[in-house]
Amino acid sequence: MATLDHARPAKNDASLAEVERIAQRKLKQRHALVIALRILVLVVVLGGWELGGRFKWIDPFFFSMPSLIFAQIIDWFVNGTSQGPLLVQVWVTLEETMLGFLIGAVGGIVCGVVLGRNQLLSDVFSIYIKIANSIPRVVLGSVFVIALGLGMASKVALAVVMVFFVVFGNAFQGVREADRYMIANAQILGASKRQLTTSVVIPSALSWILASLHVSFGFALVGAVVGEFLGSKQGIGLLISTAQGAFNASGVFAAMIVLAVVALSTDYLLTALEKRLLKWRPAAF
Incomplete structure (x- = not known):
């Protein structure tokens, strides 16, 4: 029984550590997703702006x-x-x-x-x-x-x-x-x-x-x-x-x-x- 009592806290600590690792990994993935989406938005806006000017969809003299x-x-x-x-x-x-x-x-x-x-x-x-x-x-x-x-x-x-x-x-x-x-x-x-x-x-x-x-x-x-x-x-x-x-x-x-x-x-x-x-x-x- 004593062995089981000592094993339970160790098991709980391992579970908490695993949960924390999963949470940290998800946070890193979300951070990477946010950065990727920011870059995508910037590329789309600048690319559309550049194409619009080159194909005269917008007047490059003004914009x-x-x-x-x-x-x-x-x-x-x-x-x-x-x-x-x-x-x-x-x-x-x-x-x-x-x-x-x-x-x-x-x-x-x-x-x-x-x-x-x-x-x-x-x-x-x-x-x-x-x-x-x-x-x-x-x-x-x-x-x-x-x-x-x-x-x-x-x-x-x-x-x-x-x-x-x-x-x-x-x-x-x-x-x-x-x-x-x-x-x-x-x-x-x-x-x-x-x-x-x-x-x-x-x-x-x-x-x-x-x-x-x-x-x-x-x-x-x-x-x-x-x-x-x-x-x-x-x-x-x-x-x-x-x-x-x-x-x-x-x-x-x-x-x-x-x-x-x-x-x-x-x-x-x-x-x-x-x-x-x-x-x-x-x-x-």
Whole structure:
């Protein structure tokens, strides 16, 4: 009987290990399937686009073709753009985006936490925040260009405005959704308001805040590019504006692809940061 009792746990462990191996194999197969389908969709879209342009089903003057767009990107890398080297244009736009993103995100988090923790301030400023948030923020780009000139400041200002309200809304809601029982327990244990905020409320709102960063970086990039489009000396937005003025559809699409690569690369970094900061969170099913 003792031998049987010892054999059963070993058998159960072997069964669990086998189930885990099967689950891991299925996850790998699904991941491979997703990648294969993504590549298939890309090939079908680009192939159909290329064939449509070559057989004149669509006008390549207005919609270009993948081969022409790829050639335009290569030409920019090799010979540079009309504003200078392509990497310089990318760096200028990325610098404006990052500055606007950082300033807007920090400001949004601070204001969201402060107003979320202070009911009086929330009641006083909520109406003004709603009014400011209802204004189409892109139209402020012209105001910033007039007030701050064609330099980096006007693009950063527009990016800040684009980011601030997204992060603020999530931070504010995350603070309000903090676990009341955990806050009450911390108060019973003698935690001060500062300790409550830093040790309980902000960690509880971290998921909300990090979720907003993925979206808000895209808004920061849009703000920087729109600002450059309205008036600038360098940047991807100016590159798009110049290509549009020359009726160069390949240049417009090429600049859009460069922006997409920048956005995807940054989103990957933000995802890695989120995973590092939220190791304690259970994995999603």
